Amino acid sequence: MRKRASANPSQTLRSIGEDQLIALLTKGLTAGAETLVSIGDDCAVLGKSGQRAPYTLFKTDCIVENVHFLATADPVQVGWKAMARAVSDIGAMGGWPTAALATVILHPDTPLAFATGVYRGFQKISRTYAFDIVGGETSQASKSGCNMISVSMLGKVEPRCCVLRSTARAGDVVLVTGRLGGSIKGRHLTFKPRAEQARWLVAHFKPSAMMDLSDGVARDLPRLAKASGLGCSIDRAAVPRNRGCSIDEALADGEDYELLLTIGAGSVERLLEDWRATFPQLPLTRIGIMCESKSPSGPDASGGGWDHFR
């Protein structure tokens, strides 16, 4: 009965898991005819079914000091990261960013140079990914001094290019871009969202499902599978790792911001070949397979180096 929040007035947020909290809070929110995707994917997708004009993608994302960055971090990198996470989400739907608003809340004792550095980071990424920063809000935190940056971003995607995380099919191959793990050593502040690669994918080999990796394959792939009503299996040894990372770290570390995608098995060889010709510096690696959620399918249902999620 934990879902009946009002039944236990002493219960706090500490006592409830994130997924359960979100399910509880968003229960009863309904979407109208112009909302194609709301809660549960990388971005909300706004538009009408059957329209030919691009859909609007809409995303908000927040980074908090001591959770997503340290006070000693380079503020230009902090600003880059705050926006890059949303660019990554928009890219993972097959789209491109168009406009962003930034809410920057800083303690009054924050050096002015930190704030200006954060904005230089905003400017750098907005130029790199060709979107506009069209406003926002800069507030001083109240007494407690909780430094945070919240970003709202708009993007566009042609209806035929829009890829959800809920549309993988059983038998599809699971692939990942780049190498995984160890982002905390610094890459989490400087990563380049794979927006260009995602646009190439949706134009040439539309993935059946796609998302960006924010919490690690071990948590994010089961989310994609669940959203698609499927199970999945990962070939642990195949997972591409960053230098110095174990397989477990490559699977569990967060903030890789690589693309996780699924595609029909028949297209994989041609995809890998064309990818290598187009992005020779960036690996694209087959790491698993989607399967029915209840059947013990997959190449090695008995275990032995494969992780199964059903």
Next chain:
Amino acid sequence: MRKRASANPSQTLRSIGEDQLIALLTKGLTAGAETLVSIGDDCAVLGKSGQRAPYTLFKTDCIVENVHFLATADPVQVGWKAMARAVSDIGAMGGWPTAALATVILHPDTPLAFATGVYRGFQKISRTYAFDIVGGETSQASKSGCNMISVSMLGKVEPRCCVLRSTARAGDVVLVTGRLGGSIKGRHLTFKPRAEQARWLVAHFKPSAMMDLSDGVARDLPRLAKASGLGCSIDRAAVPRNRGCSIDEALADGEDYELLLTIGAGSVERLLEDWRATFPQLPLTRIGIMCESKSPSGPDASGGGWDHFR
């Protein structure tokens, strides 16, 4: 030389005013061809000059515990207020809200019932103003426990109905809806954004300029005047006051969320007559006049009950 932030690394945010900080931070941000209005109005306006389809309005707004609400406040009202402020901004451009994202950051010791109450407030206002809540983010605050809610909202407005704050003309009459002052006694949590009234205005008597009153007439009207390159005069005695408020309080108190608008003097009588017939419960009051910024114009340039801003 305060604007050269990097010249003085020990300077903090505490030592710089809000308007100066924003000017410093947003210096160098440039807008592309599809951004009609970026920083400086109630919302960003996205679209192409000359398009016939509605423009997109884009706004972010944040409320912080102990600044905009107390921990003891009714959480349903807190949720209402968080969204109502953005609805008010979109209404003040002549538009209507379509979709919102909410970022809710709460300390882990926050009662679960507070979080569910905030979301009930979101739901209530989204039904009242007919927009969708299409996602968002719920995070637990780090150690310091800074409770806050940031809202991003999208809206639409037909190009011919879009009203900026920068387009008032000298000689235009200044009007305000409702009664002003004393919002802190409770109305700041329960106010109804004047979106319906703003839609009626832009359809029937398009104001030359409009904004919503968040910081009081004494601060907001000079902003409208400055954005329009004008000065203005207020007839202090004419300012409609809430019960128990002095003229100074009515002018200086924040969070009224009434509409402040300007319109050509020739249309005022007819506007007031039609308004009374349409919104008999809600006053619309003439409170001042726009004038050239440098000339000592206005009905009473010598003072005597008028406040002048040039």
